[in-house]
Amino acid sequence: xxxxxxxxxxxxxxxxxxxxxxxxxxxxxxxxxxxxxxxxxxxxxxxxxxxxxxxxxxxxxxxxxxxxxxxxxxxxxxxxxxxxxxxxxxxxxxxxxxxxxxxxxxxxxxxxxxxxxxxxxxxxxxxxxxxxxxxxxxxxxxxxxxxxxxxxxxxxxxxxxxxxxxxxxxxxxxxxxxxxxxxxxxxxxxxxxxxxxxxxxxxxxxxxxxxxxxxxxxxxxxxxxxxxxxxxxxxxxxxxxxxxxxxxxxxxxxxxxxxxxxxxxxxxxxxxxxxxxxxxxxxxxxxxxxxxxxxxxxxxxxxxxxxxx
Amino acid sequence: xxxxxxxxxxxxxxxxxxxxxxxxxxxxxxxxxxxxxxxxxxxxxxxxxxxxxxxxxxxxxxxxxxxxxxxxxxxxxxxxxxxxxxxxxxxxxxxxxxxxxxxxxxxxxxxxxxxxxxxxxxxxxxxxxxxxxxxxxxxxxxxxxxxxxxxxxxxxxxxxxxxxxxxxxxxxxxxxxxxxxxxxxxxxxxxxxxxxxxxxxxxxxxxxxxxxxxxxxxxxxxxxxxxxxxxxxxxxxxxxxxxxxxxxxxxxxxxxxxxxxxxxxxxxxxxxxxxxxxxxxxxxxxxxxxxxxxxxxxxxxxxxxxxxxxxxxxxxxxxxxxxxxxxxxxxxxxxxxxxx
Numbered sequence: 001x002x003x004x005x006x007x008x009x010x011x012x013x014x015x016x017x018x019x020x021x022x023x024x025x026x027x028x029x030x031x032x033x034x035x036x037x038x039x040x041x042x043x044x045x046x047x048x049x050x051x052x053x054x055x056x057x058x059x060x061x062x063x064x065x066x067x068x069x070x071x072x073x074x075x076x077x078x079x080x081x082x083x084x085x086x087x088x089x090x091x092x093x094x095x096x097x098x099x100x101x102x103x104x105x106x107x108x109x110x111x112x113x114x115x116x117x118x119x120x121x122x123x124x125x126x127x128x129x130x131x132x133x134x135x136x137x138x139x140x141x142x143x144x145x146x147x148x149x150x151x152x153x154x155x156x157x158x159x160x161x162x163x164x165x166x167x168x169x170x171x172x173x174x175x176x177x178x179x180x181x182x183x184x185x186x187x188x189x190x191x192x193x194x195x196x197x198x199x200x201x202x203x204x205x206x207x208x209x210x211x212x213x214x215x216x217x218x219x220x221x222x223x224x225x226x227x228x229x230x231x232x233x234x235x236x237x238x239x240x241x242x243x244x245x246x247x248x249x250x251x252x253x254x255x256x257x258x259x260x261x262x263x264x265x266x267x268x269x270x271x272x273x274x275x276x277x278x279x280x281x282x283x284x285x286x287x288x289x290x291x292x293x294x295x296x297x298x299x300x301x302x303x304x305x306x307x308x309x
Numbered sequence: 310x311x312x313x314x315x316x317x318x319x320x321x322x323x324x325x326x327x328x329x330x331x332x333x334x335x336x337x338x339x340x341x342x343x344x345x346x347x348x349x350x351x352x353x354x355x356x357x358x359x360x361x362x363x364x365x366x367x368x369x370x371x372x373x374x375x376x377x378x379x380x381x382x383x384x385x386x387x388x389x390x391x392x393x394x395x396x397x398x399x400x401x402x403x404x405x406x407x408x409x410x411x412x413x414x415x416x417x418x419x420x421x422x423x424x425x426x427x428x429x430x431x432x433x434x435x436x437x438x439x440x441x442x443x444x445x446x447x448x449x450x451x452x453x454x455x456x457x458x459x460x461x462x463x464x465x466x467x468x469x470x471x472x473x474x475x476x477x478x479x480x481x482x483x484x485x486x487x488x489x490x491x492x493x494x495x496x497x498x499x500x501x502x503x504x505x506x507x508x509x510x511x512x513x514x515x516x517x518x519x520x521x522x523x524x525x526x527x528x529x530x531x532x533x534x535x536x537x538x539x540x541x542x543x544x545x546x547x548x549x550x551x552x553x554x555x556x557x558x559x560x561x562x563x564x565x566x567x568x569x570x571x572x573x574x575x576x577x578x579x580x581x582x583x584x585x586x587x588x589x590x591x592x593x594x595x596x597x598x599x600x601x602x603x604x605x606x607x608x609x610x611x612x613x614x615x616x617x618x619x620x621x622x623x624x625x626x627x628x629x630x631x632x633x634x635x636x637x638x639x640x641x642x643x644x645x646x647x648x649x
Contacts, residue, residue, distance in 0.1 A: 203428055203429040205427070206427045207429070209380065210444065211411060211413040216444075225429070
């Protein structure tokens, strides 16, 4: 158990190091942040003062070593733009992102699993075709385009929901629906194929032969088995969810970390971009770890922690 | 709980009441991409309470499909086109899905061929046995557990208490089949259908499972339909035998009569191909050709293409059943000559 977790942590640290290094390099290669922050015509002498202050006058290698050693001390750098610690800037906006992501996630899992199961049970019927067409359409459509369509319909035409901001719960509906449609579409497809696979297994016939009513066959016999492959997919989608929220937060002016990230990229605000990427990478790694553990709980044949149950 | 409904559209005749289960002229077709295939053709079977009927045939002969159809467990593309299945005075084919659910696992239970995949891999053995009890007997969780432990004990699973919480993958094939049997007999059914219950198991385990089935049959006074391709198994446990070939019953007889003197050439062929300890042979005898798939069924006698005794008359009409004295019936124009 301890060994398993230790190996996991080591590997995660390695992954994070790769991600952080890549982002570090790419950012430096993208150009001088001074030119995005200061107006044209600012004398070079002034810029040099700021370069020295922010430590970007040193060689890339020196900057890299300083950056890594700062991280280990829990210092994630300071925003060039407003002088606040990058950590504070990101963490401060995190609750809004989590609210949007969490709502989306819950909606998507509930809708995706239900619709996917219905499609599998009604295989080949109007329901199956309808749900699958909608699913393919929803995850094939770029989310910003879907967002604009929804705004057009529910905000401009029907005037039911606000287009942007985050002050009331109504503000949450459109962004969460946009993200949720895409996510639930792909979950529904995976649940459907997992369910079809499970439904033709012999143990489902045993459940019928036992006299279990239909709902019981589905809820107690089929779904727990279909959950095993589905959980992996949902785990992967968590990373996507954060990536997707970056775009959606911008479209709906949702004051979360994703929007901060887009702004920071525009300004080449190194520390903030790095902080955000680090956070996303950690989330994905933690999500995968949770999936591994959940796997072991769902499937008694797999013993993740090397202990035979 | 047994309700005899004498006002049914199909009034049970005196003959019906003698039998616990009577399948009459059951036909089943499968809808496939190549068209509709008739896999079971006017099959009739009778099972008396407390007796064992052996249903013998090669794979694909329709023996399992007959029983699945009787229990309403056909896969989606299969459907019954004619016949009725009388059980305790009711036609099972006319019951609603809910009524069938009440009956399945309670009055009629089924054990399947491959126990390792017939148990749910993510549920404990104990859970799966208790489920039968809780579904049909409204037992509390604790009571169901106690009864499930008794059942595990009854089917010869040692250390029932410890094994109750284990998963199917922690059981051997033989132990899985014992657990399946425990699940099936949980509500003391009056009929147990065992579909090739020993095919997936080692020979030594086979004997134990057959022994267990016979013993439980006597203890619980249930009737048993044993589906198998193995005449050896039939000889060991069956009271009566029905031989099925290409979706039709070709011969019916009490087990001793059948082994004494088979009447159908197919039955004879099956017996000749059995290895015997009392005869020295260099090579086992076989039946020429192969059992046809449904799309290759010929008109007339379906065994004719493989039969050394067939003549022109066999290719015409379907051979009718002839009563050959006692409880024996055979569907052949030129049955083997022997005791009627």
